[in-house]
Amino acid sequence: MSSDAVTARISPAKPLGQTTRWLGLLALVLTLADLYLIFLVAPADAVLGQVQRIFYIHVPMAVLSFLAFFLVFVGSLVFLMRRTPRWDRLAHAATEIGVVLVTLALLTGIIWARPVWGVWWTWEPRLTTTLILWLIYVACLMVRAYAPSRSRGAVYAAVVGIIGFADVPIVYYSVQWWRSIHPAPVVGPLAEAGALEPIMLAIFLFSLAAFLVVFLYLLLQRIAVRRLEDQAAGVRLASGGQASPGAP
């Protein structure tokens, strides 16, 4: 009976679902269009030259990692209150993708800093904050992996997700006071007018949208995989702890 329910929920040939597949296709198309715009349409920066094109991927990834960590916070909070696995799946998927994005934002930043600032790394507030953020969410994934059981790992990760998110503004202010070469924001409410050429702004916004679709695709895919992981764990448990052939 219960195993019927298990098999009913997965479609063996297409475990990811129709929406996710279409989103994946859209993500691919938008990414290719984005690359076309970044390399063939966008002008080279007057001061920074060709390498400035990193901007179009560096900033969207940094922005979306914040969105990911916000989702971790929401998922963790609701999970601790309702204890339904759905919210833990969201928090888990968002943590993992957030860590991937923040890692890439840090690495592309490091690669960009070398030719522009002459150093790979500087202890500038935003870089330092981002590094601390990376450490917090890596710890969040570690505590889940090292917990004595899946259910406990979910609770511990949720606690770290909430505490870590609450800590972010304080980290930002303290690091800001502690040190202050990162360019001032060129988009968003703090931007100075005219800091970014209109064509550059338009391509940046397109890039942000493309990355948002990629982000959503990865998130839905990761949630689906996590659901399968839960089912596989349930199946393994049901078969009396016997390791099934495909078990990792």
Place this chain on the structure above:
Amino acid sequence: MDFTLLQSQAAPENMPYLAAAFVLTGAVLLGYALFMAWRANSLAREIRASSPSTELPRSRE
């Protein structure tokens, strides 16, 4: 801003940095997506394999 600095920043040796950033980002994101797709398939296979025998005829024949 001083002119030599401007020259050095727009110099062609910056191209490897640009390429490195894009290749790295593309490889990681694509790799992650492909790994997850592979994992979804292998988990689905495992769940099918260990589901009760009553399910098997339908999926095998």
Place this chain on the structure above:
Amino acid sequence: MTQFLGTVAVLVWKDLKLEFRSRDILVSVLVFGLLVALLFSFALKPSPGEGARLAPAILWVALAFSGTITVTRTFVREQEQGGLEGLLLTPASRDAIFLGKALTSFLFMLAVEAVLLPAFSALLAAPLLSAGIAVTAVLATLGFATLGTLFSAIAVQTRSREIMLPVLFFPIILPLLIGAVESSAHALSGGGFSRWLPLMGVFDALFLVLCPWAFGAIMEE
């Protein structure tokens, strides 16, 4: 409310009595703190005038490490003999248990600091005994004990718990640590109370509210 505080007091008193008998936490943490100062002195080789400049950094790294040991020991001692399960079976609320543990760690750390501060001011030739530094130490220790207790409650449950606590704890406690170092440097240069103290106060207040709640969530399992 008085009953709640009574419960917390009983829990703290239990841990203090245990410590008076065994003295295993305070002595080992104290020796460890002095060792860290010693290691830094060898590594950095401060010339006579430099002690005051390096003192805040050495002091807070030493206190951060010894504080980590304090919170772990306070929790592991309970864990090792199944004391925690016992505590959870008593009518004491989760909040009282958490605050009891946090307060115990807070007191232990203050006791260690009371010895280490004069020792460091002699070793590093820096005037570390001032009101500015005392307030800094109290605020930093409060946040340290609060978050440390929560994270050691998580870390003792995990595999490789010795590494899990610092990995979880240090990134989150970092603003408090920066604040403590900067505020101590400010006090050492004769500036008195610094603007970092309110920030540390906000940090403490935030986590004094969040951590007991999170502790309750962990212990529901």
